[in-house]
Amino acid sequence: MGYIIAVCGKGGTGKTTISSLIVNWLIKNKKARVLAVDADPNSNLAINLGFKPKASIGGMLDEVSKNPSVIPQGMSKPEYIEYRIQTEMVEADSFDILVMGRPEGPGCYCYVNNLLRDIVKKLVKSYDYIVVDNEAGLEHLSRRTMRQADTVLIVSDDTSVGLRSARRIFDLIKELDIKANKSFLVLNRSNISADNKEIKESGIEYLDSLPSDQEVLELSIKGRPLSELSSGSTALKSIERICRKLWP
Numbered sequence: 001m002g003y004i005i006a007v008c009g010k011g012g013t014g015k016t017t018i019s020s021l022i023v024n025w026l027i028k029n030k031k032a033r034v035l036a037v038d039a040d041p042n043s044n045l046a047i048n049l050g051f052k053p054k055a056s057i058g059g060m061l062d063e064v065s066k067n068p069s070v071i072p073q074g075m076s077k078p079e080y081i082e083y084r085i086q087t088e089m090v091e092a093d094s095f096d097i098l099v100m101g102r103p104e105g106p107g108c109y110c111y112v113n114n115l116l117r118d119i120v121k122k123l124v125k126s127y128d129y130i131v132v133d134n135e136a137g138l139e140h141l142s143r144r145t146m147r148q149a150d151t152v153l154i155v156s157d158d159t160s161v162g163l164r165s166a167r168r169i170f171d172l173i174k175e176l177d178i179k180a181n182k183s184f185l186v187l188n189r190s191n192i193s194a195d196n197k198e199i200k201e202s203g204i205e206y207l208d209s210l211p212s213d214q215e216v217l218e219l220s221i222k223g224r225p226l227s228e229l230s231s232g233s234t235a236l237k238s239i240e241r242i243c244r245k246l247w248p
């Protein structure tokens, strides 16, 4: 069973950036099988990782619902969907990426959600590390993809509003009964130090922070992958430190 790290937080805090940097670090340093899960329907994890976004699982589910005759005789719908995910959605290179997307068509979401959850549950067994970039907020983390994580990183900015929202997510993890072994606060574009009063009051164990990094922003503006960051990048240095703390 792979090590699941879920990255969540308020909108625009840097979840996708941090997820991508962690994926890149794992590939470089662990030489392990890594699965990047883009669980945000407005996904851009693929771009940050240098992939052309392919069809999402949501889109494929729509296609199968619209045209059930594509399911070969003797195969059940879940079997077929699993087969499609394994052959198309996951690109094997130095790592694999799963773009969840969101089905557009009518139909029972519970069915789709349960199906996705089961498939992801099976899939995670084939990887050493699974990095999940989540949609802003957390509700879907329980509903859609997985109910457990070895580590949850809650990303926030320095503001008290941001930290309060991080706290709500932290509480939600407990309420939703997500089996999170460990939850940490990670501050992004941050200028404050660890002994800050607001951090302490957030009640979430503080892991580390990343500074604002012009290089990250420039690549984002150009739509370039984060693997192009120079070795002098301050965000990259922070990620190095964060990953060494997570996997000493």
Ligand SMILES: Nc1ncnc2c1ncn2[C@@H]1O[C@H](COP(=O)(O)OP(=O)(O)OP(=O)(O)O)[C@@H](O)[C@H]1O
Residues within 6 Å of the ligand: 009, 010, 011, 012, 013, 014, 015, 016, 017, 018, 040, 135, 136, 188, 189, 210, 211, 212, 213, 214, 216, 217, 220, 221, 235
């Ligand atoms: N440390 C940083 N320094 C500079 N720019 C950053 C940093 N972190 C993130 N950004 C930029 O901020 C923007 C939002 O970051 P990102 O997409 O990672 O946030 P997100 O939490 O995934 O957003 P969403 O909630 O929309 O999914 C991007 O343009 C990104 O390049």
Ligand SMILES: [Mg+2]
Residues within 6 Å of the ligand: 015, 016, 017, 040, 044, 133, 134
């Ligand atoms: Mg994002």
